[in-house]
Amino acid sequence: MKNIAIIMGGYSSEYKISLISGNVVYQFLDKTKYNGFRIHIFKEKWVYVDDNEAEFPIDKNDFSTTVNGTKITFDCVFNAIHGTPGEDGLMQAYFELIGMPQSSCDYYQAALTFNKRDMLSVLKPYGIKTATSYYINKGDHIDTAEIVKKVGLPCFVKPNKSGSSFGISKVKTEAELPIAIEVAYQEDNEIIIESFLDGTEVSVGVINYQGKVTVLPITEIVSENDFFDYEAKYQGKSQEITPARISEEMTQKVSEAAQRAYEVLKMKGFSRSEFIFVDGEPHMLEMNTIPGLTTESLIPQQAKAAGITLTDLFSNAIELALEK
Secondary structure, three states: OEEEEEEEEOOOOOHHHHHHHHHHHHHHOOOOOEEEEEEEEEOOEEEEEOOOOOEEEEEOOOOEEEEOOEEEOOOEEEEOOOOOOOOOOHHHHHHHHHOOOEOOOOHHHHHHHHOHHHHHHHHHHHOOEEOOEEEEEOOOOOOHHHHHHHHOOOEEEEEOOOOOOOOOEEEOOHHHHHHHHHHHHOOOOEEEEEEOOOOOEEEEEEEEEOOEEEEOOOEEEEEOOOOOOHHHHHOOOEEEEOOOOOOHHHHHHHHHHHHHHHHHOOOOOEEEEEEEEEOOEEEEEEEEOOOOOOOOOHHHHHHHHOOOOHHHHHHHHHHHHHHO
16 A cells, blocks of 8 residues: 555645545545555644544655654655645645655746746747737736737736636726736735637646546636636636537637647646637646646536546546656
8 A cells, every 4th residue: 555645734725625626636545555545734733634634744854743752754745735836836845855746747847837927938939829918027017008019908917927717807807907917916926917809718638648648628618707717617606518519620729729838838647728719729828737636626527527536636647647
């Protein structure tokens, strides 16, 4: 039996969702192969939490814990932290330094994909289309007329490095821009302002399954809200239709783009990319490398449509990490 540390929590607004994802992994882990351990990673403490909710500190020297005088070490880490420090490369770099296998991509890929501006710039030369964008950093002079001239209205104001749609606003008038920028600054000191792409939104999961890069069935997102925001993602204010109601040609185009992004970036583990079709062409919005794993989340829905159980999905991620 292998000891698997399931890390969850994190330092960002997404910690609550991460705790749910981590508990789903714990619940569906193959108990015949693995002993699962829930590890909470917070700024103030790293602890192993047992089934009675008792907490035992993690020794950061070797990522071990001691329970009733017995030292417990881990064979592999299953990373279920959305946002920092699990999705931006910090945990990945730490595990690489101590020689601990972990289920997500490597630290450089995590840092790159977590930074929306940098990731889209890297993928552009490979023919992956994106929205028109405008960048500002905290302290920069804000010229609303210049922003509108470049990206048009309506537009989206987003924190550059944040997930679960925290801090994102859809802006319909120039006067709303400064307010939206302040909202985004609460999540990050860098902002990306993007043109509004009017079209069908889809989410494409790409995983390495049994050693082969595999595009999962595509999900179409129909939000009741103005866009696929936090409420739409987690509070049922959207319809998620898998497989998506798009043509064979659109399916092929977006699958190729998502797979190309995964391969160009030398990704490992899970990835979930969001695209919007404009005139039949997929435009990429972002890539998540620690996508939600709650039972309502998109990757579990897509895996189910592909005939992959959660237990198989999680076992596969662990086996691939152990092979490394």
